[in-house]
Amino acid sequence: MAEKIIMKGNEALAEAAISAGCRHFFGYPITPQTEVAAHMAKRLPQIGGTFLQAESEIAAINMVLGAAAAGVRAMTSSSSPGVSLKSEGISYLAGCDLPCLIVNVQRGGPGLGGIQPAQSDYFHATRSTGHGDFHILVFAPATVQEMADLVAGAFSLADKYRMPAMVLADGMLGQMMEPVVLPEGDSNPPPPKPWAVNGHKNIRSHNIINSLYLEPNDLERTVVERYARYEEVKRTEQQAEEYLCSDAEIFLVSYGATSRIVKSAVVKARAEGIKAGLIRPITLFPFPDAYIDKYVGQAKVFLSVEMSMGQMIDDIRLAVNGRKPVAFFGRTGGVLPTPDEVLGKIREIAGGVK
Amino acid sequence: MATIFTRPKSIADVPFSYCPGCTHGIIHRLVAESIDELGIEGNTVGVCPVGCAVMAYDYFNCDMIQSPHGRAQALATGIKRAIPESVVFTYQGDGDLAAIGTAETVHAATRGENITVIFVNNAIYGMTGGQMAPTSLSGQVTQTTPYGRDTAIAGHPVRVCEMLATLEGVALAQRVTVESLRTVTAAKQAIKKAFTYQLEGKGYSIIEVLSICPTNWGLSTEKSLQWLRDNMIPYYPLGVFKDKYAKEGAK
Amino acid sequence: MKDPMHILIAGYGGQGILFSGKVIAYAGLIDGKEVSWLPSYGPEMRGGSANCTICLSKDPIASPYIEFPEFFVAMNQLAFNKFASTVEEGGMVVYDSAIINGATERKDMQIFGIDAVTLAEDSGLKGLANMVMTGKLFKELSFCAFDSLEKAVVKCVPEGRTQLIELNLKAIQLGIEN
Numbered sequence: 145m146a147e148k149i150i151m152k153g154n155e156a157l158a159e160a161a162i163s164a165g166c167r168h169f170f171g172y173p174i175t176p177q178t179e180v181a182a183h184m185a186k187r188l189p190q191i192g193g194t195f196l197q198a199e200s201e202i203a204a205i206n207m208v209l210g211a212a213a214a215g216v217r218a219m220t221s222s223s224s225p226g227v228s229l230k231s232e233g234i235s236y237l238a239g240c241d242l243p244c245l246i247v248n249v250q251r252g253g254p255g256l257g258g259i260q261p262a263q264s265d266y267f268h269a270t271r272s273t274g275h276g277d278f279h280i281l282v283f284a285p286a287t288v289q290e291m292a293d294l295v296a297g298a299f300s301l302a303d304k305y306r307m308p309a310m311v312l313a314d315g316m317l318g319q320m321m322e323p324v325v326l327p328e329g330d331s332n333p334p335p336p337k338p339w340a341v342n343g344h345k346n347i348r349s350h351n352i353i354n355s356l357y358l359e360p361n362d363l364e365r366t367v368v369e370r371y372a373r374y375e376e377v378k379r380t381e382q383q384a385e386e387y388l389c390s391d392a393e394i395f396l397v398s399y400g401a402t403s404r405i406v407k408s409a410v411v412k413a414r415a416e417g418i419k420a421g422l423i424r425p426i427t428l429f430p431f432p433d434a435y436i437d438k439y440v441g442q443a444k445v446f447l448s449v450e451m452s453m454g455q456m457i458d459d460i461r462l463a464v465n466g467r468k469p470v471a472f473f474g475r476t477g478g479v480l481p482t483p484d485e486v487l488g489k490i491r492e493i494a495g496g497v498k
Numbered sequence: 499m500a501t502i503f504t505r506p507k508s509i510a511d512v513p514f515s516y517c518p519g520c521t522h523g524i525i526h527r528l529v530a531e532s533i534d535e536l537g538i539e540g541n542t543v544g545v546c547p548v549g550c551a552v553m554a555y556d557y558f559n560c561d562m563i564q565s566p567h568g569r570a571q572a573l574a575t576g577i578k579r580a581i582p583e584s585v586v587f588t589y590q591g592d593g594d595l596a597a598i599g600t601a602e603t604v605h606a607a608t609r610g611e612n613i614t615v616i617f618v619n620n621a622i623y624g625m626t627g628g629q630m631a632p633t634s635l636s637g638q639v640t641q642t643t644p645y646g647r648d649t650a651i652a653g654h655p656v657r658v659c660e661m662l663a664t665l666e667g668v669a670l671a672q673r674v675t676v677e678s679l680r681t682v683t684a685a686k687q688a689i690k691k692a693f694t695y696q697l698e699g700k701g702y703s704i705i706e707v708l709s710i711c712p713t714n715w716g717l718s719t720e721k722s723l724q725w726l727r728d729n730m731i732p733y734y735p736l737g738v739f740k741d742k743y744a745k746e747g748a749k
Numbered sequence: 750m751k752d753p754m755h756i757l758i759a760g761y762g763g764q765g766i767l768f769s770g771k772v773i774a775y776a777g778l779i780d781g782k783e784v785s786w787l788p789s790y791g792p793e794m795r796g797g798s799a800n801c802t803i804c805l806s807k808d809p810i811a812s813p814y815i816e817f818p819e820f821f822v823a824m825n826q827l828a829f830n831k832f833a834s835t836v837e838e839g840g841m842v843v844y845d846s847a848i849i850n851g852a853t854e855r856k857d858m859q860i861f862g863i864d865a866v867t868l869a870e871d872s873g874l875k876g877l878a879n880m881v882m883t884g885k886l887f888k889e890l891s892f893c894a895f896d897s898l899e900k901a902v903v904k905c906v907p908e909g910r911t912q913l914i915e916l917n918l919k920a921i922q923l924g925i926e927n
Contacts, residue, residue, distance in 0.1 A: 149904075150775055150786065168580055176790055194579040198572070199605035206569035206602070210576020213563050214543070214584070218576065236566050259790065320813045321771065321786035323778050341561035341577070343584050346540040352555045354564040401812070408811030480814050 146325050153291040153317040154179035154221075156324045157247065158187070160292035161219055163327045164299045165334060166245065167193030168218040170207035172200055172226060175259045176315035177249035180221040201226040205233030205246070212242040213353045215340030217299055221247035223315070224265050225256060227273075234308055235274025239355030241339075241370070243302035245295070246280070246310045249318035252478035260478025261315035261401055266455035269312050270429045277367045279374050281309040281381070282428040284399040288322035294426070300332035301381060305373050312428060314451070316401040316480065377430050384432035385424040388414065392421025394493055395439055397460050398449040399425045402481065406449045409486035418494045428456070433463035445493055446470045449486055451479070506530035508539045508559045515553055517624075519712040519719030522550060524676045525618060525685070526557055529587070532690040533560065536697065542585040543577050545570045547599075549591035550624040568599025571606035574613045585696055587614040593623045596632040596656045603662070610667025610701035614692040617658060620709040621730060628714030632656045635729055640714075655733065659706050663739035669701040671740040675708035675731065677723045684736075700743055708734055753806030754892055755815040758882075759832055760824025762799040765879030768905060769822070770801035772883060772917075775901035776893035777805035785813035798827060805892060820890060822882050823849055843886050845878060861889055868923050877920035884924020 151159075158180045161169075169184040181197070188195040194211075198204035204220045211218035222230060227248045237244055250265050252258035269282045281301055283294040294311060302309040341351050357363035388410060389395070398406040403424040413420040423439070425432045436446070446464060448457040454472045461470050473489040475481045505511065509530040516522045533539050539560045546554035548567035555562035565573045570588040578586045595603050595617050606613065622640055623629040629642040633655050637646040647655075659671040670692055674685035685707055692703035708730050710722035717725055738744070756773060758766050770786050777784040788801045802818065804810045819837045823829040823844040829851065833842055838857045846862030853860065863885045865878035874881075880902075887898060902917045 148778065150771065150778060150784070168576070170576065196575070196579065199601050202569065203572040203575075203602050203605065206566060206572035207576035207579070209566075209569075210545075210563070210573035210578075211580040212576070213573070214577045214580035216580040218580070232566055233569070240563075315790075316787070316812075316814065319788060319790050321774060322810075322813075323784060341543045341563050342581050343541040343543060344539075344561055350559050351561045352563070354555055354562075356552060356564055404809070404811045407809070480812055482816075483811055 146328055148323045148325050150321045151288060151324050152179055152319060152321050153285075153288040153313065154249065154319070155183045156288050156292040156326065157295055157311065157313070158183035160295040160327050161245065161299075162187055162191070162193075163329060164217065164296040164332065166217040166219050166299065167191070168211045168216050169193070169195050170198050170204040170211070170218070170220050172198050172204050172222065174223045174226045176251060176318050177221050177223045177247065179318065180247060180249070201229035202232065205230040208244050209233055209237055209240070209242065212237065212244040213240065213341050215337040215342050217245075217334055219245035219247065221249065223249045223251050224253050224262070227265065227268065231274040234280065235276050235278065236355055237308045238274070238278035238280060239276060240353045241306040242308065242353070243299070243306055244308050245298055245302065246308060248310060248312050250312065250314040252476065258478040259315060261317075261451060261480060262476060262478055263314060263400060263402060263451040264453070264455065264476060265312065266428065266450070266452060269310055270431070270459070273310070278370065279429050280307055281305070281377070283309065283311050284426060284428050285311065285313055285317060286400055286403045286424065288317065288320065288324045291317055292324055292326055296327060296332050299334075303334050305377055307373070312400070314401050315478075381427060382430050382432040382434050383426035384435040385426060386435065387422040387424065389421035389423065389439060391419055392439070393419040393442065393444045394421070394490060395443045395446045396420060396422045396449055396486075396490070397425070397436070397446055397456070398422065399428065399456065402449055402451050405481055405483050406486055408483040409490060412483060412487045413490045413494070416491075418490060420490055425456070431459040431463065433459070436460060436463035440464055440467050443468050447489065447493060448472050449481065450474045451481070452476050506534045508533045510557050510559050512556055514557060516550065517713040519710070519722065520550070521676045521709045522618065524682060525616065525707050525709065526554070528682070528686045528689050529589070529616060530558065531686060532693050535690065536693055538585045538693070538697070541583065542587065545574050545577070545586065545588040547588070547590040547594040549594045551589050551591065551618070552625065554589055568594050568597070569602055570594065570599065571602045571611070571613070571615065575606055575609070575611050578611060578613055585614075585693065587616060587693070589616045590618070591624070592617070592619045592621065592631040592633040596658050603658075604665070607662045607702050607704070608665045608667045610669070612696055612699055612701055614696050615702070615704040616689065617704055617706040618709045619658070619706050619734065620711040621655070622711050622714050624711050624714055633658075633734075635733055657734060659704065659739040662704055667702050668704070668740050669695050669742045670703040670738070672704075672738045673706040673708065673734060673736050675726065675736060677708070677710075677726050681736075695743070706734075708736075750891060751819075753804055753808070753810070754820065754890075755818045756803045756805075756820040756822065756886070756892070757800060757815065757818035757832060758803070758822040758824065759798070759800035759828035762797050764799070764824050765876070766799045766824060767801050769879045769883045770803050772898070772901045772905050773803050773892060774805070775904045776897040777803075779897040779900050780893045782807060783810050785810045787813040800828065820886065822886055824879065824882065825849065841889060843882060843889060845882060859889070861885060863924065863927055865924070868927060869920060872919065872923055874916055874920045874923070877916060880917045880920035881924040884921035885927070886924075887921065888925045
């Protein structure tokens, strides 16, 4: 096994992308994700790759669109306001069925917001990363180790389903250092991409990458086909961690940085004899509703804890589908909840369900 | 019997969607002839815009990609950086290149991206039905300047080649037109030169082609050509605004 | 040894604040602990101030962000004034008495001054006051095994600047002896 080293989340993610075979990075500076770009700027020229600082987030995502269309593993990274700007390009990537990786190291919003960690882009990532009917794969790391570990899977599932993938992190995970074992080598080499626009070499007919369909029935057909793929993604690609769930009655649901705080609150609640457990979504699209479903019988209540005003809670409610109550606790604007605050909410709920 | 005129190999045998009298067809042909003569169709990737040429992906036989509005040169950058040995061109109108895509244009140019940009300037938004373009002339009546373009309100028309010629990364910036046999021949030479520069790794080339829009100008083809000569060429003079590799005295 | 330990180091950018923090985190890792390191970032840094928080724990670390640190290393007056009041009851402050007036009304924490800047300069270790302070913190807190601290310095010094290892270790020693 490779050595455990201490590294920033942003740098671990960047290095893991290189291990996953990414040689093309296009970005624009924004706090708190800048180390991703800085790391790529240092490393990619050493290994024959391309690092390019674009004139805007809009240009950066469109450079990714071009590179992905040419058939290479390409990525961009940004933080919330910058990801808003990428929305147009992400919609085109989805409409053109192109795989790529987009990293969002979230900060508080709306507007210029703040620069401290937040999870208020959940809706944007899972509901509407751009105009039109589409989804992207969304992965939510909770540790620096996962900042590295989820990258290869994101690239390979993006390739497999021909859709963009996003790593939805936050300023805490991006900026903090933790011990990490970096992945070695490219265990998921990209599949052949016969659809790429890389020159037909006079041996095949010309490829066209396009998202324009002026005939409504044609457009509907492509969208319906894409949604059939999304159904397969929902069936087969859900990932979540279950923590102290087997006998739990109060199920906390939390992802990313917040889930670490929640885990600590769950441990404290258990010490008080409260049967709390944690379901930690690792994929946000597909949302791991199978995990909710598995425990909905034994659960007395679900509690969504987020660094937002309540966004993932909608997916929990959809999965619970009215069978059990779903409560919420959140901080927003860049404020991290504390384990004691979450414990307080657990106690309040435990009092209510007894 | 000897064939003296035929469809270029890299142009698809499909009906074009352009209006009668439009010069897009001629410009497409010049691009395709250049690709054929240089023997590069198999390595070429074309990027088409949002605008009248949006469906040009069906008209060229090389690999094609359709770009978001204004972003063609960012896409071209991504393709070229991914496959440096490919030949990448964009085909863009005035709204696409000089309004919504100005940042992408200026920065691809200043980076000296080794791509070929074909810029069709007809001083109007064609596809959406005749609104003011960044290159619409002072006083020009369009759907969104019904009293004529008032530069005090709507600003001045942009001279793209002159602006880009100031940038280090630009190898070739040339304005041509296709209003006569003579100018068509000159336009062909310029377009082929731009592709040749890319093959030689010389950097960014832009060929601006003054073009007509009989439909939205509300003029016959003949009158449109005359309007171009009388109004566009005086404001947008033809010529080479930058040629980094011109031989001394050859200009 | 106390567990978990939450340490804040604060001062100016360029004083080696983030580096000291990384050395402490690495020492914890070598000791087999869970560790985290979180810097200040963004406009907070633009005024020239820098700080970082290190957590060392046998259990997984919930949040690397600590509002009320137990142990605080102050590298300038501004940082001392800002953070000394946030230290937990029963906590500890180590400050550079060469450049900081360490007067405080608090009686509920330990406080240690050391003339780090002058000690470093007098020993030909200009710019290594941060490691003198780290040595002082080690002496008063023993946050890791000494062996681990030495190994951590070796890990943290960038490749190609190995001459700095010895100087850093000397500075730590200075902190331990004073």
